[in-house]
Amino acid sequence: MPTTDFGDPRHVSLLVEQIRKKAVGPWTIMEVCGGQTHAILRYGIDQLLPDSLRIVHGPGCPVCVTPMESIDRAIQIASSPGVVFCTFGDMLRVPGSRGDLMQARSNGADIRIIQTPLEAYRIALEESSRGAEFDRKSGRQVVLFAIGFETTAPATAMAIRLAKQSQLDCFSALVCHVLVPPALEAIFSDPLHGIDGLLAAGHVCTIAGYRPYESIAQRHSIPIAITGFEPVDLLRGILAVIEQLQAGRSKFSAVNSYEHIAGIDGNIHAQSLVDEVFEISDQSWRGMGSLPRSGLKLRKSYASFDANHRFEFESVVPREPSICRAADVLRGKIRPIECPEFGKRCNPSNPIGAPMVSNEGACAAYYIYQSLAVRKTQTLEI
Amino acid sequence: MCLAIPGQILSIDTGGPLRMGRADFGGVIQDVCLEYTPDISVGDYAVVHVGFAIAKLNMERAKDILATLENLTIEQRHADN
Numbered sequence: 001m002p003t004t005d006f007g008d009p010r011h012v013s014l015l016v017e018q019i020r021k022k023a024v025g026p027w028t029i030m031e032v033c034g035g036q037t038h039a040i041l042r043y044g045i046d047q048l049l050p051d052s053l054r055i056v057h058g059p060g061c062p063v064c065v066t067p068m069e070s071i072d073r074a075i076q077i078a079s080s081p082g083v084v085f086c087t088f089g090d091m092l093r094v095p096g097s098r099g100d101l102m103q104a105r106s107n108g109a110d111i112r113i114i115q116t117p118l119e120a121y122r123i124a125l126e127e128s129s130r131g132a133e134f135d136r137k138s139g140r141q142v143v144l145f146a147i148g149f150e151t152t153a154p155a156t157a158m159a160i161r162l163a164k165q166s167q168l169d170c171f172s173a174l175v176c177h178v179l180v181p182p183a184l185e186a187i188f189s190d191p192l193h194g195i196d197g198l199l200a201a202g203h204v205c206t207i208a209g210y211r212p213y214e215s216i217a218q219r220h221s222i223p224i225a226i227t228g229f230e231p232v233d234l235l236r237g238i239l240a241v242i243e244q245l246q247a248g249r250s251k252f253s254a255v256n257s258y259e260h261i262a263g264i265d266g267n268i269h270a271q272s273l274v275d276e277v278f279e280i281s282d283q284s285w286r287g288m289g290s291l292p293r294s295g296l297k298l299r300k301s302y303a304s305f306d307a308n309h310r311f312e313f314e315s316v317v318p319r320e321p322s323i324c325r326a327a328d329v330l331r332g333k334i335r336p337i338e339c340p341e342f343g344k345r346c347n348p349s350n351p352i353g354a355p356m357v358s359n360e361g362a363c364a365a366y367y368i369y370q371s372l373a374v375r376k377t378q379t380l381e382i
Numbered sequence: 383m384c385l386a387i388p389g390q391i392l393s394i395d396t397g398g399p400l401r402m403g404r405a406d407f408g409g410v411i412q413d414v415c416l417e418y419t420p421d422i423s424v425g426d427y428a429v430v431h432v433g434f435a436i437a438k439l440n441m442e443r444a445k446d447i448l449a450t451l452e453n454l455t456i457e458q459r460h461a462d463n
């Protein structure tokens with residue numbers, strides 16, 4: 001099905017019209033997916049909404065929420081002799097305490113950009129087939145930087161299971177996977193969170209299902225809609241949230257506006273391999289600190305593939321640049337354009353914080369589509 | 383990392399260790415792992431994330447959504463005239 005079907009301007013106008021009629025706010029709606037952040041700004045969805053609706057962006061960019069200590073670790077591993085370090089391209093320029101992976105690469109580290117964790121497995125397989133000199137004992141290793149949400153964890157799990165099946169000793173993973181619902185719990189537990197409704201990330205729910213969002217909606221009195229990435233998807237989601245707000249129900253729920261893709265129970269095949277390979281653990285998030293049961297770590301039966309056990313780390317106390325307001329951006333407290341450094345000292349060629357680096361980061365999205373966003377702020381101020 | 387566009391499955395290969403397929407994303411052809419979508423067949427549309435098909439697009443539901451919007455659009459136009 002051509003995706004343009006979900007961007008038909010007539011359907012967009014109809015949905016915008018309905019939203020305008022029903023949005024008696026002021027209401028603030030948070031979305032929590034980097035892909036959606038960019039879609040909202042790229043299609044100018046925020047421009048189409050009435051001034052009574054404000055969209056803010058939560059901790060939905062996987063690159064942005066990966067903590068600085070993980071970047072520091074990644075740089076140390078990648079810089080170790082004999083390591084082939086495999087990462088998604090977005091991670092290269094995310095600032096660690098002392099530089100980034102890009103600098104490590106220019107200093108000679110063998111860092112390969114991958115599109116899927118399976119590529120890291122294949123690199124390891126190829127390298128190991130070259131001969132006995134490429135193995136753990138001689139220090140030659142392929143390491144996968146495994147970041148991302150519920151959506152990416154199944155891909156990592158598959159690469160690790162394949163490595164175990166093929167007894168690929170030279171393969172390991174630096175696992176930093178995080179889970180969305182515990183981060184939302186943390187945000188909504190702050191009595192001053194200021195969020196009236198939530199758009200839940202369609203692809204996260206496609207994997208993990210959306211039962212946890214039902215309970216978040218009820219416990220925190222937040223109407224939720226599961227949404228996709230096309231203009232019609234996003235607008236149907238926004239409409240589903242404001243219809244609940246307008247009805248002023250005492251009990252809100254999670255409505256599935258991505259019903260052609262996501263089901264309530266998610267993808268059970270993916271969940272079952274994730275459960276075989278990983279267990280839930282506490283995890284630290286950039287800008288949010290350590291959150292209980294918000295991440296994944298390798299189970300004992302897979303622990304030999306944990307890069308944390310294979311490398312020595314020099315402890316570096318991570319220091320976030322104090323001028324960066326990423327913590328407030330990731331909690332939806334401010335929009336990127338409200339950060340004093342936005343577009344001034346901080347821009348995609350000279351990013352101060354992670355949200356300005358990643359393709360999915362909110363600050364980068366506003367920078368790329370800046371003129372539209374600034375126009376909207378001016379309208380709001382009139 | 384999120385490829386929002388569904389890709390159409392062109393072929394499926396079950397000969398290797400993983401069930402793999404080739405998918406057409408609006409003219410760009412890519413390899414896709416189909417291990418998590420055992421129900422997917424050639425011709426179906428798949429939602430893909432970091433090289434893995436994570437769901438099959440339910441065509442009937444998608445058509446229903448669009449048909450409902452189309453009906454409302456027509457009703458709206460009549461009301462406006």
Ligand code: SF4
Pocket residue numbers: 323324325326329336339340341342343346347351352353354355356363
């Ligand atoms: S604009 Fe730059 S400094 Fe400001 S919050 Fe975003 S990344 Fe940090």
